Amino acid sequence: MTVVMQPTQQNRDALGTDDRLVRGMGISANEILEHLRHLTQMYYESSEVLLNYPPDSSLFVNPSIFERFVKRSLGDTFNDLRRLRTWDVGWNSYGAPKPEHTAIEHARSWITSLFQTVASLGWIKPNVTGGPEGGVVFEWWYGKRKLTVYVEEQSIEYVQVWGTDVDAKITDGSIESVSDSRKLWMWLIGLE
């Protein structure tokens, strides 16, 4: 099932300037807010949920605000990337090499750039796992479509799966630019 979420105004504020909301609140209000936050987090952790962020240009003009926005929105993904550093040779139990530090850094840089480029269209938290040759793999499912992105130290490649049937159309290619990333994202969320 495909769901497009439009956060409430409160959620929008929480995404950008969460600490201001908490200031001045009593303990019980904090507890309620924390409970709501927990429920929201559980919901957002499932994939296929497209989070629409406001196209607020101030986020992208002010580096410090944008940095906070990115950290908050990509926090789980950054944690997943950090977790890859702890995986050793054979982490998949089928002899895969250890994820390489340089590939993980490249992946972090690319996913940040992707988020910056497409956040206003809506964001889906990626699945993160190790790649076959020491790289990083991001995966998104949305509706019937699936996008897999392989990030290695020197290259980024993608595979598009156009349906859920085993005979579904599958296409692939390389990501060379921000424009390529944006086109793929628009394809994933059905805007192309």
Added chain:
Amino acid sequence: MPEDPISDDEALYRRIPDDRGFVKKQFDGTFRISSQAFYEGGHRISVDRADLRENNPQQTLVSYPGPAGVVSIKTGDVRAINGLVYHDKMQGLTHTFSVDVEPAPIFNDSNEPDNPAHAEICTKPECPKKVFQTLIERLALLANGKWVIEPPSIKNKPLI
């Protein structure tokens, strides 16, 4: 030609680790398998022949430590995978690959426990990386929902 050929109706078990991002919960409560659950560096994908595991997927599960589940797919469905094509732009040629499952029993290997049920999914001829990436996407599509042992993340999922 390998001995003891595998018939199309034989079931194949594949162990899917549960703590490596290979099982992803979807919004509707279902779970999808990552294509990376099938990636192997040599482009030959290890499976167990169910018949030779006494049709007991637990035997496939316990061969390695760590939380995991087991999916079961039919040999015939694997061999029926098509659409594996590579366009060689340099030579202007198009290569097509078929999929097979071959017996590959393991005995006296210093890194692996003995496993007479071991078999491998492979392409004919051997394929380049791009084609293998397509193959594992198709295998993930084929394996979705075909758990014979659910991994802990599914078994222990909250009711709400």
